[in-house]
Amino acid sequence: MRKLKEIERSLQVQRLQLHEMEMQSDSMKKVVGELHQESNRQDSLIQNAETEMAELRELLNELERTDILDTVQIDTLDQEFFNQKELEFSATKLHTLSSEAIGGRTWDEYFERVNSYIKDHQLSLSDDPMKNLLTQQHQLDILNRIKDDYKFKTGKCDKYDYMIASYCGIVTGLIDAYLVGAPGSSVLGKWTDGQVDNVVTKFAKTVFRFDKANGANIRTEPSGLASAIGYLERRFKVNYDARYASDLDLSGETLNMNPSNHHLKSLGHSPDIIGLFFSILDQFTGEASFISDGKFIRVEPVEGTNKFQLQGNTLISKLFAGFANWLGHLMSDVAGSSGTRGHDEGRRGAGIPIPFYNLFQLCDLGSIKVNGDNKTIAEFSTKVFEAGYDARFGATMAIPVVINELLIKLMWSIKSLFYHKNSFKNSLPIGNKPELRRMLVVGHGALCLVDAGDAAIRSGGVALLFASRLNMVAWTRFGIAAFKEERAIYLSKGIDFESLNKDLELEWERVLNEAKEPNE
Numbered sequence: 173m174r175k176l177k178e179i180e181r182s183l184q185v186q187r188l189q190l191h192e193m194e195m196q197s198d199s200m201k202k203v204v205g206e207l208h209q210e211s212n213r214q215d216s217l218i219q220n221a222e223t224e225m226a227e228l229r230e231l232l233n234e235l236e237r238t239d240i241l242d243t244v245q246i247d248t249l250d251q252e253f254f255n256q257k258e259l260e261f262s263a264t265k266l267h268t269l270s271s272e273a274i275g276g277r278t279w280d281e282y283f284e285r286v287n288s289y290i291k292d293h294q295l296s297l298s299d300d301p302m303k304n305l306l307t308q309q310h311q312l313d314i315l316n317r318i319k320d321d322y323k324f325k326t327g328k329c330d331k332y333d334y335m336i337a338s339y340c341g342i343v344t345g346l347i348d349a350y351l352v353g354a355p356g357s358s359v360l361g362k363w364t365d366g367q368v369d370n371v372v373t374k375f376a377k378t379v380f381r382f383d384k385a386n387g388a389n390i391r392t393e394p395s396g397l398a399s400a401i402g403y404l405e406r407r408f409k410v411n412y413d414a415r416y417a418s419d420l421d422l423s424g425e426t427l428n429m430n431p432s433n434h435h436l437k438s439l440g441h442s443p444d445i446i447g448l449f450f451s452i453l454d455q456f457t458g459e460a461s462f463i464s465d466g467k468f469i470r471v472e473p474v475e476g477t478n479k480f481q482l483q484g485n486t487l488i489s490k491l492f493a494g495f496a497n498w499l500g501h502l503m504s505d506v507a508g509s510s511g512t513r514g515h516d517e518g519r520r521g522a523g524i525p526i527p528f529y530n531l532f533q534l535c536d537l538g539s540i541k542v543n544g545d546n547k548t549i550a551e552f553s554t555k556v557f558e559a560g561y562d563a564r565f566g567a568t569m570a571i572p573v574v575i576n577e578l579l580i581k582l583m584w585s586i587k588s589l590f591y592h593k594n595s596f597k598n599s600l601p602i603g604n605k606p607e608l609r610r611m612l613v614v615g616h617g618a619l620c621l622v623d624a625g626d627a628a629i630r631s632g633g634v635a636l637l638f639a640s641r642l643n644m645v646a647w648t649r650f651g652i653a654a655f656k657e658e659r660a661i662y663l664s665k666g667i668d669f670e671s672l673n674k675d676l677e678l679e680w681e682r683v684l685n686e687a688k689e690p691n692e
Contacts, residue, residue, distance in 0.1 A: 182286045322672045326664050327610030327657075332591075336583045337611040341618025344576035348619065349626035352568055354641045355560025356520075364568040365507075365520060369397050372507045376400035379407060379500070402510035408500030410451065411473055412440045412460035420460060420471045427464055435505055436525050436557045437464045437533065443502055443563060444527035451498035452491065455482045465550050466536025506563060523562035526644065529553070540635050556639045569645040572619065577649070580615045584608045604668060606660065613657045616650040619643075 351359045358364075376394045380403060383390060394400040414420050415434050417427040427437070435441040439461040440451035450461045462469045482497075484490035507513060508521015532553035539546045542555055581601035588599040601608055623643045631638035 182282070185286050185289055318667060318672065322604070322668045323666070325604070325606040326661055327606040327608075329607050329610050332587065333584075333607055333611050334614055336587070337580055337614035338618045340576055340579040340583065341615040342622060344572040344579070344615075345619040345622025345626075347575065348569070348572040348623050348643050348646065352572060352643065354630075354637065355562075355565045358565070358568055360571055361565055361568045364571075365564055368507050368564050368567070372404070372503055373397055373400040375503050376403050379404065383407070397507065398510050398513050401504055401507060401513060404500060404504030405510060408497050408504060410440065410455060410497055410501050411458060412438055412451070412454040413501065414438070414460060414473060419474055420462075421474055422469075422471055425467075425469050425471065427462060427469060429462070429464065431509070432522050432558045433554050435522055435562075436530055436554060437462050439463055439530065440498065441502070441505060441524050442527065442530050443506075443524055446528070446530075447502075448495070448498055451501075452494040455494045455497060456490070463530060463533040465548070466534055520560060520564070522558075523564050525557060526561070526563050526566035529557070529561075529566075529644075542636050552635070552639070555636055559636065559640050561640055561644075566645060569643045573616070573643070573646050573649050576615055576619050576646075577612070580611050581608065584611055604671060609653070609657055609660065613650070613653045616646065616653050619646050620650045623647075 352361070353359070355361060373394065373396070377400070380390065380393050392399075394403045414429075415431045417429045420427065429437050440447055440454050442450075454460050459470050459472050462471070482490050483493040502524055505522075505524050508519070508523055512519050512521035533550045535549035535553075538549045538552075540549070540552045541547075542552060547555065584605075584607070585599045585601055588594045589596065620643070623641075623646055627638045627641035630641060
């Protein structure tokens with residue numbers, strides 16, 4: 173910000189210098205014009221004098237032939253003629269234009285001379301610099317561009333926009349109902365599980381080869397999913413990986429935890445910013461962080477259950493090691509444990525939760541019937557997770573949502589390009605597009621309506637089945653789209669300063685890069 177103020181100040185000085193030069197230039201043009209007029213007048217006088225002189229010479233010659241005047245009289249008459257014409261000229265006085273170099277080898281030297289110039293000439297720079305640097309027309313053009321490009325606008329969709337968005341939402345809603353369904357019976361879920369298994373196996377082999385190349389004493393490369401998970405479990409051990417409450421020194425605290433839900437209740441197992449923070453915190457402190465039934469618990473593992481020491485000699489190296497352990501341990505758990513996947517044929521195992529799903533554990537309220545028992549929201553979300561509602565199924569649920577998003581944006585672009593005859597650049601589904609924003613709300617809303625209807629019909633009124641068939645990813649995306657639309661309506665007369673600042677930063681970087689190129 174300080175640099176920007178200095179640049180504004182120097183630009184004002186340059187503008188004032190330019191204005192002074194323009195005024196001096198106008199004065200010089202005026203003087204040149206006066207000189208040109210006087211030159212023409214002098215030429216006219218000289219021409220008249222030459223004419224009169226020729227006439228006078230002819231007269232004198234005639235008089236000499238007639239002997240009327242003597243030589244002295246002729247010379248006197250000739251002198252009187254030349255004394256008749258006196259040339260006079262006055263021009264506008266020019267003020268001396270001062271020449272002052274205010275440059276410098278460095279920016280500090282240059283700006284110091286700018287300040288000296290301001291002080292010597294007693295300049296006042298208290299006004300808004302943009303008013304002095306820009307003309308009225310330039311200021312008006314900038315204002316109109318800001319209104320056109322950065323003003324929050326509400327969508328003005330026609331009936332075709334609503335039809336397209338609704339159709340896309342219904343089609344992808346049917347994909348969700350028939351191909352996503354619920355964990356354990358999902359057609360797309362089986363494919364997603366297989367893809368996750370392949371990623372885990374490839375990741376384990378990559379880590380094995382890296383370790384082998386760096387001198388690790390290991391022999392057999394992981395050949396299957398179970399061995400891959402086992403290798404990652406041994407390779408990326410963490411102190412917070414307790415499977416039972418008995419593995420922790422609870423000191424009077426209560427924690428209802430078992431192997432089927434310990435990934436949900438352990439904050440370090442969450443694949444989001446919350447999980448990263450608590451994973452590194454736990455690795456540094458030697459404690460473990462859990463969340464359950466509305467309570468946040470930090471305890472130490474029982475002696476001998478998880479012997480752990482974070483690698484690295486500096487803070488940066490320890491942070492990197494903590495991040496690597498967190499990521500590697502998530503990869504070992506995302507497809508289930510090695511014991512479950514290696515010995516229990518057909519079982520998916522307990523994966524890791526969907527990002528931010530474990531925040532439901534804070535909701536120790538409500539009453540939901542599950543098998544005849546009343547459960548709080550925290551307890552109910554645990555039951556849903558144990559039914560297979562994990563990150564793998566979250567990836568499955570994201571498929572119709574992504575298809576819906578892409579379809580709506582594609583159809584909007586085609587309509588904008590061919591129906592409304594907009595340019596290709598303006599038809600790209602990026603930036604502030606009010607009609608597209610509203611179409612996304614309608615499309616994702618239609619998908620969620622189909623999803624909710626399917627869940628209500630197929631669950632038969634059973635809350636657990638209803639929740640397991642509900643597409644959390646779709647509802648989250650719909651909520652985000654609806655929030656953006658409501659925000660745009662509320663701020664419909666305001667300016668999107670976030671987008672404006674982002675574009676200004678890009679333009680500033682472009683100007684700086686262009687300024688550097690001639691010096692390279």
